[in-house]
Amino acid sequence: MLNVKEMLEELKASPYEEIEIRTPHTGVVQFVGLKAGDRVLGPTGKWNEKPGTLLANLTREKNKKPICATQKGAVTDIAAELEGKFVEAGERLLTIRHFLSKEEVIARILKKALHLFCAPERAKYYFVPEIDAKIKAGGEQSVKLKDGMEMFFVSRMKRETPLAYSGPEGIIYAVYFQQGDNVDGGQPLIGVCQEAQLSLIQDVVSRVQGEWEEQD
């Protein structure tokens, strides 16, 4: 059985992710004057259209290319000895310590604790009437799932086909789609957890919501 609490403790002990920035290809490295401890930003803008903070430039064949931060965080370890040197592809330039946000922590916990049942193709998905009625009457967690149980209608171009659930037994923890909207193939439809773990997961999620301290 998955120990959710232990996972949370582990995350608390190291509440960040270390992102190593490596060279995408060979070239001469030029840093832009960042020091260890400097804060950097990931892509910003409504559509992430503005690139993150410039970390270094890599020049190959007179083609100078910027290397930008992919996440926000603090620069920890710069390979300053590479300044002005020609490097191979995959050489580490620096490390960004990215502190996890609440959403990221919850996503990590749920990723391990839940079984995600994903959409096999792009289509509209509907619950079968019995399950739909159950969810409406008693909420998502009132539905107990078994492997092979008929669960969805897949509607594509006005042609409806049934889709059965496949995966471990459990109850629906969360529904990730809107009935009537198109869902892309591979996107999660529902998250399933073991019935016994439900209260534990809910507890941990609410604790993260309340207690997790985000660091910039």
Added chain:
Amino acid sequence: MDIDKRTQQLAGRLAYIRDIFGPRENASVAMLKHRLEEFLAQAPGLGMRELSQQVARLEELFSLLEGKLENELCPMDRVRIVRHPQRICLKDILENVYDNYTEIGGQDEWSIDPGIIIARATIARRMGKKTVHQSVMVIGQEKGHGQEFRNGGSIKPWGNANALYYMRVAEVENIPIHTYVFTPGAFPVEDYPGAAQQIAKNLYVMAGLKVPIVSVFSEGGSGGAEAIALADRRLMLSHGYYSVISPEGAAAIEGGLKDKASPELIERCAERLKITAFDNLRLGFIDRVIQEPPLGARPEHYEFFRELRREVVRATDEVVHQAQSLGPLRALAMRRKKRTADPQDIFVRWQLGAKARHALVEQRYAKFRDMSRSAFLDNRALGVRLSTALARGLWSVHSLLTHDLLARYKKRFSGLLEYVEAEMRALGQGVGGPFTLLSGGRRGVPPETLECLTTLSCPEEGACRLDDVWVYVSPKSREDRTLTCPNTATHGCLDLWAPDLFGEFAGVCSHCGHHFPMEFHWYLYNVFEFAQAYEFNTAIEAGNPLEYEGFGLKLAEAKRATGLASSCITFEAKLDGISTVVAVLASPFRGGTVGAAEGEKLIRAVERARIKRMPFIMYSHGTAGIRIQEGTCGVIQMPRVTMAVRRYIEAGGLYLVLYDTNSYAGPVASFLGCSPYQFAVRSSNIGFAGPGVIRETTGMDVPPKYHRAFSALSRGHIQGIWDRRDLKKNLHQALLTMGGRNLYYR
């Protein structure tokens, strides 16, 4: 009148004056302020009679000093006047100028675009004892004395589309259109029908609208104004402005600053752009100026509305009179009447006969064709001008003979032959026997054709790679370096070596197909066969008609750097044997902007194509819009060229537009956007305003690929996207498959 009310009015007048003059120090304003404050301080201790006398004296002083201040107005003050919430608006005009009206384009905020008002209105005319109600269609932007939902008279594309719909209704009903321009500019969103494309459609339709159009300018902001202002008579209120760009916009471009431009720079730009009514009258873009009361008309100036009524009635009468002559007595009376006389005295019916409607459109074209003629440099010698005019005449006669007269008989004859042949073949197939022999029968595919179709043309050399040999190779290919495709992050494109990329690959990423910009020479030589082409009108040069400070030097530098005289190159070329007239807007010359010289060259090229019965291809290598330093001399090119294009299309021509790199603003919103066949080279951007301007004017952020050709294609603005390497083939195919009835080469 109650003393309190009169005092309040005076305070209102003072507040208005201070709004108009802004932060500037002015002795008259200070005096008015001082006198009013002095009076207010004394007022509680004064008797009724004394109060009344003092207020009357103050009112006189206000009127006197308002008259004095009137002479001190600078162009920017006039801009502040037209933007003031107390400025007269279209609703006031409908109430006071017309005798009756019904709004038909929606009511207040319940309208597809509350910024535009469309109404059917009537003007009563006397004929003896009889009263005749003349109907008109009134269309105009409404600022609504600061009503938020009117969006300041900035019209969304669907608002302009609605205006166009009712212009067509007026045409069907054969009633004149009165348009009132009260707009700072169009609302620059690309959602269907698209700001630029809709203005282009409006201009195109108005160019051929067969009813009198009279427009009155108060605030004429560039393309937004043009959308309803292509008129037979263009009147302007004396305190209005008509400009290619707002002074703030010009200052932002001039200053090249990311922050807000300083008020001094804005004032200077307003001065240089020559935006006032009298400037525009002098330049010939306006027919008459309607004098407003000192410091601009406000809703309480009833005498002004009466004057406005007289002017619009007179203007409509004149247009009608010009198109269909009135009776000899009335024509004489109209000539003799002084301008101050009431035009009501002479009755003119505003409905036009069929012949007059045609004449009206011709006169409208002639009117706009004559505008901005002196705004460019024409370096052609007298002999060249004469020989050009002679050649033009000869070509007209030649086309008339070969394409109109002879072609008609030829067509009839070939139609007859075709008919006979088809009959014979049907006879042979259906009956059999001796008729089969008569009609020739089926012989099958000749062996040589079969061989051509089934074997390689040059099998010993392997695959034939004739297409990738370019006549012109970009100088960028001489550089020994690599380049990164902008789509690398999403498509994983590998770096490209410049000699490959700009040489054999023709600037196209071999992985994702992204098109890197190429010089216009590449297109001239590889697509339009410029080496064998005949370039004309090279002596027409861009000038500095407004004597815009510092622009002369910039223009000389552009001419020196590019070797061009204007951003427009016009020539006759053969595309796979088909003679065409091509016009190119070259981006390196002042960003491909269009001014009077470019407009003139384009019109001449279109006319040449019309006379010589050739297809007309317009290639926009990139255009940033209208050249702002030419002010209204630039913006007037929008209707001018669109009208020429319409005449050409109606005469049976094929007008094809091809966009490349970045094409924005005025040209897209007029002569480019009005073409029924618009194509784009891949990776080009098409739009009305760039992302920065959209953010500034609408407060919305635009998605990163908002202006991309593919977005324009899915919004329905263009008809297709072509690969640069296939341009020549695609153009040839387009010439064979699209277009009007004049395409004799088929």
